[in-house]
Structures are given as C-alpha cells and as structure tokens.
Amino acid sequence: MKKIFRACLFTVAMLTGYTTYAQQPAANTLREGKHNLTLQWVSWERPGKVMISKQKDGTYSVKGEQRDEKTGDFVTIDGALTVVSPKELTFNGTIRTQYSNVNQGKVCEKTGTYHFLAKGARKYWRLQEMDNCEGNNVVDYVDIYF
Template identity: 30%
Template sequence: MRSAQRTAAGRGGYIGPTALRCILPGISAFLLSVLLAGCAAQGLEDYEPSVNPPGSAVPQTPLPQPLPTASPSTTSGAQDPAIAPTTIRDRTAARRLRENSGVTLQWIGWDQRGFARVTVGDDGVYRLNAAQPSFDGVGGMSLSGVVTEIGSDYFLFDGRIVIVGTPDAERYCADNRLWRFGVTQNRKYWRLREFEWCDELTDYIDIYF
C-alpha cells in the first residue's frame, strides 16, 4: 500500500490516505474542466456559419399577398353609388344620343367616323366611350366618362378627352372635366363647345345622330 502511494506521489514524496482524500476531488474537477474545454473547442472547429458567398442573393421571405378583389365590371349589378343618375330633360334627345352614328375630330377626318358607344346602367347613368384612331395608325382621339344631363339641343359630359399625335405628331392633349356638347343651326351632330381647351389649335369634336 505504501509503495503504491509513493509511486502515485512521484517526486512529491509520500502522500498519506488523509491527503489523498483531500486531493482527489480537486483532481477530478480539474480533469472534468479540461475535458469540457476540449469538447467545446472541437465543437467550434466543426461549426460553419451559414453565410452566403459574396455576390450571392440573400433569400427573402415572401411577403403575404393581398386577397384578390372583384372589379366593378365583374360584380353582379354593382354600380358606383357616388354617381347620380343622368338628368333627362328631353327623351327624344336621349334616344338620339344612345343611337348615335359615330364621332369625328376634324384633324383626323370626317369621312371615316369613329365609334361613340353609350350605355345605360341599372343606376340610370349614361356612360359614353368614344374613339377615332388616325388613318396612319399613330395617335387619335378618345372620350371616356359619364353624361350627367341631356337637353333638347345639348348634353353635359363629365369625363376625360384625349388627343394624341394630330395634327402634329408631337401633340398631346388630355383633360378631365365637365364638358358641354351642343347642337347649333339645326345640324345633325353635337359639337364640343370648348374649342381651344388644350393649346392654340381649334378642335372640332362632333358626335352625330
């Protein structure tokens, strides 16, 4: 027993049983800390951070998309509650407007009329969409909006008028407002009464009946 204790002590000399009982717990704690430190170091060596290579795209989490909503044209019987029904002061004139025979802008020509489509919704609103393309396929004229009032020799149009590329290729006119179309001298068309609404040129926009 003493020889084993001397061998374990090495150069430190003889270690008694009481001393061994005091030293062994400390040695065990030290060895445990060394082992844990080694494991931790090995874990750091094996760890590879998830970093994208330079220049690669960083994956993004897709944002939630809004639910689709139905457009007014696809909703059964849907009408815009903000638009009042068209005021009809002359039913014969209202019928003529619904059954019109086209639209022209003098810069494009009178020989080949464009279309002027008038529809009446369940809400009693007259809607007007018209267009006349230029013969060369570049530019043209268009109207889009609602008719707010129809009289015996006039109607009021609340909407947008656009003229593009006529009579000059670089010309562009567009405005959204309340317009007046009127019949004068018993002619068979309503003519826009704002003649120089865009620039110094005079525009004759006519809708025929």
C-alpha cells in the same frame, strides 16, 4: 255615324293608352348604341365610334375613339353624359386628342366637365370647350353624331 266612329276611336285610345306622343322618345333621352365620333384633324369621312349606354342614375356612359391607322392621330372619349335638352349635353370625364401637326404632336388631355351642343340643323353635338392645349387659337372640333 261620324260621332259614333269618333267616340269609338276615343274609347279605344283611352283603353290602350295610345297617344300621338307615345311613339316619341322623352325629351331628355339619348339613343343608346353606337354613334359616330369625329375630330376634324383625323377625318370627317372616316368617323370613329362611341358606345352610349344608359346608367341606373339616368346618365349615359360614353366611350370610344376615332383613330387614323396611318398617322396614329386620334380622339378618345370616356365618361358620362347628362342630357340637358335634346340639343345640349353635359359631359364629365376625359377627352384626349392627338394630331401630329398640333401641340408638337403631344396628347392634349381634358378631364372634367364639358358641354356639347347641337346648333341649328346640325346632326351632331359639338364640344364647346374646343381650345387645344397648344393655344394660339387652335381648336379641336370633337363631334358626337345623333
């Protein structure tokens, strides 16, 4: 009886195309929609938002900001993400940060190709080229959350 039951389950699975993997997203895909965005100078408690949308070429557009209404400090991001792996993204575009106590309050603009990694158990990808335009070992933690 058990053999017949297993054979029936196997037949149903084959006919419907169901596998245990069918429910899982492909390894090189991102969840489309709104994601949190933070820059440590602005706030980790009040994240901004980015919109991630899949493009026809397989990359993902990403655009959004986090802004402190009181101080005017901010981070903005606008460009394209390529999924290297679930924990690694390549970004091509522009990231702008401004914090009143860093870089003499001037905007730090980075345009080009950059890398985001999710290390360990983190639930976000962090910009790896994190040096602020000021130099002096000042870094910007720009994070995009899963």
